[in-house]
Amino acid sequence: MGRLISVLAAVLTCAAIALSADLFRVAGLSLYTEQVLAGLLAIATPLVFLHVSAAGERGRAGAVPWYDLAAAIAGCAASAYLAIRYASLSELTSKQPWDGLLAAGVLLVLFLEGLRRTSGSALFYTTLAFIALAMFGGTLPGEFAARSIPLPRLAYYLVWDSSAILGIAIKIIATVVVVYVFFGQVLLKAGGSTFFTDIAMALMGKYRGGPAKIAIVGSSLFGSISGNIVSNVMTVGTVTIPLMKRAGFRPHLAAAIEACASTGGQITPPVMGIAAFIMAEFLQVPFYEVALAAVIPALLFYVALFIQVDLEAAKSKILPMPREEIPRLGRVLREGWYFLLPLAALVYSLFGLNYEPEMAGLVATAIVLALGVLIPFRGRRIGFRDLAVMLRDAGIAVLDLFMLGAAAGIMIGALNYSGVGFTLTLVLILLAGGSLVALLVLSAVANIILGLGLPTVGVYIVLATLVAPALVKMGIAPMAAHMFIMYYGCLSMISPPVAIAAFVAANLAGADPNRTGWVAMAFGWTLFVIPFLFVFSGTLLLKGDPLSIAVDLSLAVAGVWFISAAMMGYAARPLGFAARVCHGVTGLCLFMPANAFGAERWINAAGVALAVAMFVREKAVRRRAVAAGG
Helix, strand or coil: CHHHHHHHHHHHHHHHHHHHCCHHHHCCCCCCHHHHHHHHHHHHHHHHHHHECCCCCECCCCCCCHHHHHHHHHHHHHHHHHHHHHHHHCCCCCCCCHHHHHHHHHHHHHHHHHHHHHHCHHHHHHHHHHHHHHHCHHHCCHHHCCCCCCHHHHHHHHHHCCCCCCCHHHHHHHHHHHHHHHHHHHHHHHCHHHHHHHHHHHHHCCCCCHHHHHHHHHHHHHHHHHCCHHHHHHHHHHHHHHHHHHHCCCHHHHHHHHHHHHHHHHHCCCCCCHHHHHHHHHHCCCHHHHHHHCHHHHHHHHHHHHHHHHHHHHHCCCCCCCHHHCCCHHHHHHHHHHHHHHHHHHHHHHHHCCCCHHHHHHHHHHHHHHHHHHCCECCECCCHHHHHHHHHHHHHHCHHHHHHHHHHHHHHHHHHHHCHHHHHHHHHHHHCCCCHHHHHHHHHHHHHHHHCCCCHHHHHHHHHHHCHHHHHHCCCCHHHHHHHHHHHHHHHHCCCCCCHHHHHHHHHHCCCHHHHHHHHHHHCCHHHHHHHHHHHCHHHHCCCCHHHHHHHHHHHHHHHHHHHHHHHCECCCECCHHHHHHHHHHHHHHHCCCCHHHCCHHHHHHHHHHHHHHHHHHHHHHHHHHHHHC
16 A cells, blocks of 8 residues: 555656646646546545545554445546546536536545645634535625525535636646745755755854754745745754754753744745635736745845844854864855856746746756756766655655645635625624724734634635735735745744744754744744734835835844844843833834834834933943953
């Protein structure tokens, strides 16, 4: 059975890559995209039931129970039927012929069970709730009433219509995400993660708190092109967390820093995370526009994290790494300079040639695969057996995502077909009382609550469907509205009680998971603050004239330093309560964009004046200390 699972997983990866590269059309096959997606589900669905047990255990060694075998066969057959008959049956939602209805019923049940096995009960029950809303929308009171859709009609629509299960989410996962997951596997096998970690070590090891800065630089480099938070923690964290502990960082601090740095990869161009690709589809804009808008917020996030780590190192007197443990930058570049080529190709393809994300990913993957085969990294090349393993591992890695994509399609389809989505948007606006700030707070709270049980992409899809239209109706630019939702969706990765990234890092560090999560939240404070600012100020999303963008960015960086110092209780020396308050107020004044919340430049001017006053006072204190010591 293990061999069958490996073959199916590799075939799933190959078929998805073929779809991304448009090879089916090149081969002369006249197929709807939805037919190919259904064909991929004919592989992914049985794989879920063969690989994941009813209890959620993966890679089981024993025999597969008869009911899982039956589910696998039924899922394969029904999905294949969906692919074969899609053209003729997708237009018959009003009639619901018995064969199409039977296939729809089987697939809906199997997708829900597959979702429960791969993503847990929270997302399973959330998806059921959306189905219930569509079935009983007509019972909602007064103006909130929507249509009530009978279950057979709803099931047929969800499976056969191109706006539901075979819609945006599953298409992005099949055409884009699989490519980047495979790219990450190839980069990892070729030695790319080791190269990026060594680069970070060579650049940052000589500074105080060097190992923590290595974690930030290494995780940002690898995370920005892999877009997978947990993989980033596991790959980079296995090196950086022991280094941080050995340097003197307490285990929970080391884990929190790595978790926070890895989470930043989901908001950092060029790749970002799955939600960013889906955002581009929702907004109907090229992906590079989303990536460009994310540049300044990502920069501020990592600047804040870097400053806090530096201040923590100064406060705790954590020294640089021993010189003999720091690799020479020249040697590192000589060994692996070519790993910069796929990164350069990816950036140039996305931003210079305006390639679609999947095509840019394929170009980068082809380059790193060719380099891995032709050039040995530390004596090892990629061989045919490695290629088979990478294809298998990528296929296994995306199983959860295919079920998640099906769930997202169910949610979107249920909301749109019944009209409940419009109703819930209206409810949110009424709850906010017409106040934009109140609506943003409600959206942030909804993000955090949903994040307790849903992955980031699930949170984004639900709220992009429900909340984003309300934010846009209140006058927020669509890009800012969707970016706000995506940022708060990322918080679930470092926010207890879920905090997956923090818990994985805590396991590597031997630290308390909850304590790690709370500390990671403190380190990632910009994730809470920045979304409120770029909603009101387009300059933080690169919207506006260059001078305004440059001024707001400079002030924001200065503000980040002062707020970080206030949070850490340390600047050039330990800060008392009054000094921390002064630093915090100064930082907020500097951080505030000119047009945010109706503010003017005088708030920034007040921040500059306070910063200058504190600088002058600090110089005077130092002179007196030197004079007293002399």
